[in-house]
Amino acid sequence: MQVFLAQLINGLSLGSIYxxxxxxxxxxxxxxxxxxxxxxxxxxxxxxxxxxxLRYTGxxxxxxxxxxxxxxxxxxxxxxxxxxKIMKNREEVDINSTMVVSLGIGMxxxxxxSHGFNNGLPIAFPQEVVGEAALFRVGLISLQYGQVxxxxxxxxxxxxxxxxLYKTRSGRAFRAIAEDPSGARxxxxxxxSTGLQSYALSGLLGGLIAVLLALMLGYASxxxxxxxxxxxxxxxxxxxxxxxxxxxxxxxxxxxxEALVQGYISGSWSNGIAFVVLLLVVLIRPRGLFxxxx
Amino acid sequence: xxxxxxxxxxxxxxxxxxxxxxxxxxxxxxxxFLTVANxxxxxxxxxxxxxxxxxxFGVALLAGFAAGTLVGYAVSLFIGEAPTFTxxxxxxxxxxxxxxxxxxxxxxxxxxxxxxxxxxxxxxxGHRWTILIILGVMLxxxxxxxxxxxxxxxxRAASAxxxxxxxxxxxxxxxxxxxxxxxxxxxxxxxxCGVLYGFIYRSFHLDFFTFHxxxxxxxxxxxxxxxxxxxxxxxxxxxxxxxxxxxxxxxSWRIVIYGAILVGVLVLKPEGFITRRLAVNVERxxxxxxxx
Amino acid sequence: MAATEPLLRVDKLSVSYGQISxxxxxxxxxxxxxxxxxxGANGAGKTxxxxxxxxxxxxxxxxVSFRGRVISGQAADRNVRAGLCLVPEGRGVFAAMSVxxxxxxxxxxxxxxxxxxLERVYRWFPILEQRRKQIARTLSGGxxxxxxxxxxxxxxxxxxxxDEPSLGLAPIVVNDIFQILVKLNxxxxxxxxxxxxxxxxxxxxxxxxxxxxGRMILEGTARKLLxxxxxxxxxxxx
Numbered sequence: 001m002q003v004f005l006a007q008l009i010n011g012l013s014l015g016s017i018y019x020x021x022x023x024x025x026x027x028x029x030x031x032x033x034x035x036x037x038x039x040x041x042x043x044x045x046x047x048x049x050x051x052x053x054l055r056y057t058g059x060x061x062x063x064x065x066x067x068x069x070x071x072x073x074x075x076x077x078x079x080x081x082x083x084x085k086i087m088k089n090r091e092e093v094d095i096n097s098t099m100v101v102s103l104g105i106g107m108x109x110x111x112x113x114s115h116g117f118n119n120g121l122p123i124a125f126p127q128e129v130v131g132e133a134a135l136f137r138v139g140l141i142s143l144q145y146g147q148v149x150x151x152x153x154x155x156x157x158x159x160x161x162x163x164x165l166y167k168t169r170s171g172r173a174f175r176a177i178a179e180d181p182s183g184a185r186x187x188x189x190x191x192x193s194t195g196l197q198s199y200a201l202s203g204l205l206g207g208l209i210a211v212l213l214a215l216m217l218g219y220a221s222x223x224x225x226x227x228x229x230x231x232x233x234x235x236x237x238x239x240x241x242x243x244x245x246x247x248x249x250x251x252x253x254x255x256x257x258e259a260l261v262q263g264y265i266s267g268s269w270s271n272g273i274a275f276v277v278l279l280l281v282v283l284i285r286p287r288g289l290f291x292x293x294x
Numbered sequence: 295x296x297x298x299x300x301x302x303x304x305x306x307x308x309x310x311x312x313x314x315x316x317x318x319x320x321x322x323x324x325x326x327f328l329t330v331a332n333x334x335x336x337x338x339x340x341x342x343x344x345x346x347x348x349x350x351f352g353v354a355l356l357a358g359f360a361a362g363t364l365v366g367y368a369v370s371l372f373i374g375e376a377p378t379f380t381x382x383x384x385x386x387x388x389x390x391x392x393x394x395x396x397x398x399x400x401x402x403x404x405x406x407x408x409x410x411x412x413x414x415x416x417x418x419x420g421h422r423w424t425i426l427i428i429l430g431v432m433l434x435x436x437x438x439x440x441x442x443x444x445x446x447x448x449x450r451a452a453s454a455x456x457x458x459x460x461x462x463x464x465x466x467x468x469x470x471x472x473x474x475x476x477x478x479x480x481x482x483x484x485x486x487c488g489v490l491y492g493f494i495y496r497s498f499h500l501d502f503f504t505f506h507x508x509x510x511x512x513x514x515x516x517x518x519x520x521x522x523x524x525x526x527x528x529x530x531x532x533x534x535x536x537x538x539x540x541x542x543x544x545x546s547w548r549i550v551i552y553g554a555i556l557v558g559v560l561v562l563k564p565e566g567f568i569t570r571r572l573a574v575n576v577e578r579x580x581x582x583x584x585x586x
Numbered sequence: 587m588a589a590t591e592p593l594l595r596v597d598k599l600s601v602s603y604g605q606i607s608x609x610x611x612x613x614x615x616x617x618x619x620x621x622x623x624x625x626g627a628n629g630a631g632k633t634x635x636x637x638x639x640x641x642x643x644x645x646x647x648x649x650v651s652f653r654g655r656v657i658s659g660q661a662a663d664r665n666v667r668a669g670l671c672l673v674p675e676g677r678g679v680f681a682a683m684s685v686x687x688x689x690x691x692x693x694x695x696x697x698x699x700x701x702x703x704l705e706r707v708y709r710w711f712p713i714l715e716q717r718r719k720q721i722a723r724t725l726s727g728g729x730x731x732x733x734x735x736x737x738x739x740x741x742x743x744x745x746x747x748x749d750e751p752s753l754g755l756a757p758i759v760v761n762d763i764f765q766i767l768v769k770l771n772x773x774x775x776x777x778x779x780x781x782x783x784x785x786x787x788x789x790x791x792x793x794x795x796x797x798x799x800g801r802m803i804l805e806g807t808a809r810k811l812l813x814x815x816x817x818x819x820x821x822x823x824x
Binding site for chain 1: 323325369372373376377378379380382383384386387388390391394505506508509512513516546547549550552553554556557560561564
Binding site for chain 1: 637640642661662663665666667671672674677678680681682683687690691692694695697737741
């Protein structure tokens with residue numbers, strides 16, 4: 001029972017990271033009208049930036065967080081003109097072009113990480129930052145700093161996104177574009193600048209996710225981005241592309257599944273089993289569990 | 295023959311064949327990355343057949359084709375008419391899973407891989423020529439089949455599906471069957487390529503079948519031109535030759551360079567260098583010359 | 587009324603969708619304080635004209651001027667900010683969003699006076715205040731049209747373009763909508779109205795234009811058009 005609870009908490013922490021990733025991905029899909037397959041790779045790149053900053057500033061966490069968020073936002077905004085240029089029009093998602101371009105961007109990021117940082121070896125985040133010590137312990141259940149942070153920040157970030165969507169001017173514009181891009185245009189919503197806002201917002205989320213991943217995993221590698229990207233896309237497909245609440249459910253479910261496998265079977269199989277389960281669900285329901293928006 | 299030439303010709307042939315394998319399902323907007331997994335599966339299977347069961351190369355090659363066909367067919371039953379991103383994610387997941395399985399299977403060498411596979415001919419020179427001849431035959435055969443496909447009713451149906459799936463369905467195109475056909479054929483070709491790829495080097499290693507291959511083949515198709523089969527024929531030798539000509543320090547960054555070229559082409563020349571119009575004009579020119 | 591400068595002026599406007607010509611050398615003027623009706627059958631080009639004026643399409647030739655400045659080719663949101671707005675046919679409402687959110691969307695460029703404008707819209711359309719928390723999908727056809735007009739009013743426009751307000755609505759509701767438009771005009775809003783329903787719209791307008799397959803074939807005062815035999819035959823019917 002204790003193992004179950006411990007792993008449940010683990011799973012929720014991991015799951016909230018997946019939820020954040022899917023949310024960032026969906027934002028870009030619904031508002032910027034792009035499939036950004038390599039969004040998780042931008043996140044991992046920000047992890048590396050944070051790691052570099054930690055090294056050069058004597059483990060200053062605030063600076064690392066700032067650097068991570070900053071680099072994420074910058075990369076997203078820098079890639080915006082590329083996506084804009086290849087999109088046929090701003091009112092429809094051009095799946096083929098945006099997917100291929102984002103795969104290309106992902107290629108570049110992953111290989112830059114393989115060659116430009118630490119000779120391609122995985123990077124480890126310093127212990128003082130990640131913190132092995134448990135904040136709270138009851139039998140086998142120990143809440144580590146990293147887990148608490150992911151859960152807390154994750155919950156805050158997701159609520160923040162929903163608040164933004166439903167209570168702010170930008171959020172209204174986002175929802176309008178998500179529902180009907182050409183209708184939004186007719187009503188006078190600026191598609192371009194609102195789209196750019198979504199790049200920035202998902203960049204902000206991405207930077208936060210990078211920090212959370214660093215806390216939870218304690219390491220990063222060039223291949224991490226690809227792995228996570230595949231899982232995130234699979235989660236998006238299963239939840240239904242553009243389905244924010246669906247992404248919440250499926251993201252958490254995947255996190256819990258992985259954690260349970262880690263706890264009961266073995267750590268090295270958790271990835272493999274996760275992929276097998278994802279594959280089976282996608283094969284059985286190629287259009288997702290809750291239907292597809294596109 | 296000089297070793298460098300051997301590697302250049304054989305690897306370029308594999309690249310063309312694999313890019314064709316990826317090109318064909320893309321005619322209906324499927325990025326069928328499962329083909330890279332097919333390479334790995336059939337490749338390692340053939341290696342095991344030859345090394346552990348001491349079967350002749352020819353049998354192993356056929357087994358590779360068969361494995362590719364079977365896997366491709368089985369998967370296409372599910373994703374024959376799936377949306378593009380589903381096809382992509384199925385492909386990626388398969389690559390990941392097959393790599394993990396191979397990694398953990400001592401019978402095929404696990405992380406170390408397989409080495410010292412027997413020659414397919416009595417001499418090393420003979421081995422190289424045999425491989426090249428097989429590749430050459432495959433190029434001609436597959437190229438011919440694709441060419442016939444393009445100019446057939448099915449090829450036109452595929453173009454319709456690419457542009458507008460629903461419209462094509464209303465014209466009576468069976469999208470699932472078409473998708474299954476293209477995917478199965480692509481996987482079959484990929485299976486054979488996987489076998490040959492290993493036998494070029496007489497070894498199999500997981501490093502051969504990474505996601506880098508996905509990037510490479512995508513770059514070849516989209517830079518060469520995804521609308522015709524000739525794009526890959528031009529782009530494959532050029533891109534591979536480019537990486538060989540670069541100084542070694544720069545060459546290790548070749549994936550970044552490929553990625554940059556890919557993004558650049560998508561932005562500046564979205565249809566690639568060999569566009570449909572260019573290919574049609576050249577064909578028209580050649581056929582009019584033939585008539586006169 | 588005609589001595590002042592036109593609020594909206596369309597000059598030899600030609601618009602094509604690819605190879606297909608939707609509008610050919612069309613002229614149109616709307617003066618402040620008028621209700622101008624644009625009559626035409628389905629496919630005549632009315633929506634194209636309104637959408638091009640708004641800034642959705644870039645014309646192949648000719649210009650659109652608003653308040654004396656040429657705006658053709660400018661993005662739609664800029665023009666909305668300058669006081670031009672459109673109540674599109676069948677689409678001015680986001681069904682998944684609440685009534686209030688829809689109205690606030692209209693104020694996207696004009697949030698400074700949002701409370702005041704909201705008050706005003708609620709005065710015009712009390713039913714919208716009643717239903718302000720409801721999802722727009724739950725509104726009736728007439729209520730949705732009111733919401734679309736209310737949304738346009740939130741941007742405090744100088745000129746409201748309305749595309750086929752009567753489409754899909756029951757005749758009684760259509761009368762209500764036209765009454766609202768007349769009252770808005772009496773309050774000072776200038777309105778450009780595109781309609782298939784020539785009779786009802788000409789009865790409340792000052793001037794009108796007739797558009798046929800992309801060409802302006804007739805213009806004049808509303809009365810003159812109502813009495814024109816050609817117009818009667820084609821658009822008013824027996």
